[in-house]
Amino acid sequence: AQKVTQAQTEISVVEKEDVTLDCVYETRDTTYYLFWYKQPPSGELVFLIRRNSFDEQNEISGRYSWNFQKSTSSFNFTITASQVVDSAVYFCALKNAGGGNKLTFGTGTQLKVEL
Amino acid sequence: EAEVAQSPRYKITEKSQAVAFWCDPISGHATLYWYRQILGQGPELLVQFQDESVVDDSQLPKDRFSAERLKGVDSTLKIQPAELGDSAMYLCASSLASIGGRLLPGNTGELFFGEGSRLTVL
Numbered sequence: 001a002q003k004v005t006q007a008q009t010e011i012s013v014v015e016k017e018d019v020t021l022d023c024v025y026e027t028r029d030t031t032y033y034l035f036w037y038k039q040p041p042s043g044e045l046v047f048l049i050r051r052n053s054f055d056e057q058n059e060i061s062g063r064y065s066w067n068f069q070k071s072t073s074s075f076n077f078t079i080t081a082s083q084v085v086d087s088a089v090y091f092c093a094l095k096n097a098g099g100g101n102k103l104t105f106g107t108g109t110q111l112k113v114e115l
Numbered sequence: 116e117a118e119v120a121q122s123p124r125y126k127i128t129e130k131s132q133a134v135a136f137w138c139d140p141i142s143g144h145a146t147l148y149w150y151r152q153i154l155g156q157g158p159e160l161l162v163q164f165q166d167e168s169v170v171d172d173s174q175l176p177k178d179r180f181s182a183e184r185l186k187g188v189d190s191t192l193k194i195q196p197a198e199l200g201d202s203a204m205y206l207c208a209s210s211l212a213s214i215g216g217r218l219l220p221g222n223t224g225e226l227f228f229g230e231g232s233r234l235t236v237l
Contacts, residue, residue: 004157035225042230043204043230043231043233044228044230044231045158045206045208047227050225091158093157102160102171103148103160103226105157105159106157107156108155108156108157
């Protein structure tokens with residue numbers, strides 16, 4: 001069985017603040033993939049990043065960074081110097097290598113960035 | 116940039132009526148998924164196709180939902196009869212194929228989603 005938990009339902013920040021979105025996952029597989037997706041008000045899910053379970057190297061892409069820690073089964077996402085355009089719902093997702101490509105999503109975190 | 120096309124974007128129907136959603140995946144993507152997203156929740160997989168074959172439909176309410184991908188390209192999801200609880204966003208996604216879930220070289224495992232079809236059942 002696999003499960004993704006995003007405990008933060010909603011976060012509100014003021015523009016230019018840094019914000020971290022938490023993601024905790026559960027899986028019995030040793031090989032798996034973790035994803036973050038962004039869902040703006042338009043509804044389309046936009047892929048942000050994928051991490052492999054065997055690669056714990058953290059990644060930075062512009063204002064976005066991801067902290068993957070297998071020891072705590074967490075895959076947290078930080079936005080530096082947030083902007084109003086970052087306002088969206090963010091989903092963390094998990095796919096087991098042996099799971100037939102099935103993607104299991106968390107319940108999402110609504111991020112509101114205000115001026 | 117290639118996109119996953121879905122129609123209609125919005126559908127309002129009365130309960131007990133039939134409703135259908137259409138999805139055209141990105142060309143060359145062998146795997147197609149239908150997800151349902153209830154307001155305030157994450158998407159949940161309804162059905163997954165590999166070419167024209169169903170790989171996973173364990174969460175599909177088969178008494179009223181059906182899905183097909185006859186030629187292994189576009190797909191239709193049907194609900195008959197619709198119930199109030201079916202009000203949700205229906206998302207279609209596609210991805211490159213994988214072998215037993217393991218990603219092939221060059222395959223990021225990314226699912227490409229369409230804009231969704233928002234269903235309201237009155």
